[in-house]
Amino acid sequence: MARKFSELREKMTPRSREHADRMTTEMIEAMPLDELRQARGLSQKMLADVLHVQQPSIAKLEKRTDMYLSTLRSHIEAMGGQLDVIARFPEGSVRITNFTDLASR
Known part of the structure; x- marks a missing residue:
């Protein structure tokens, strides 16, 4: 029961x-990208439509262990998020700002 x-x-x-x-x-x-997408209530097809790609492209991207930051940023933004690159050291964390210009391109 x-x-x-x-x-x-x-x-x-x-x-x-x-x-x-x-x-x-x-x-x-x-969590990995596929779990993040699912937690956001999105299907691969829904995300593909937002990114103007085919669903298999999303499946392939979610399995990758290496990708461009611009690709990852687009994926995260399509889910309604924002990507920050953070370097963590024993003394503390630093947000890397070089990549903020990618969003405006």
């Missing part, structure tokens, strides 16, 4: 709830 998630969560210890919340946050903060 199916049970409501809220009922199961109520039975969890506070420590278990904290752990689950932390894991959820980590999963939301980092």
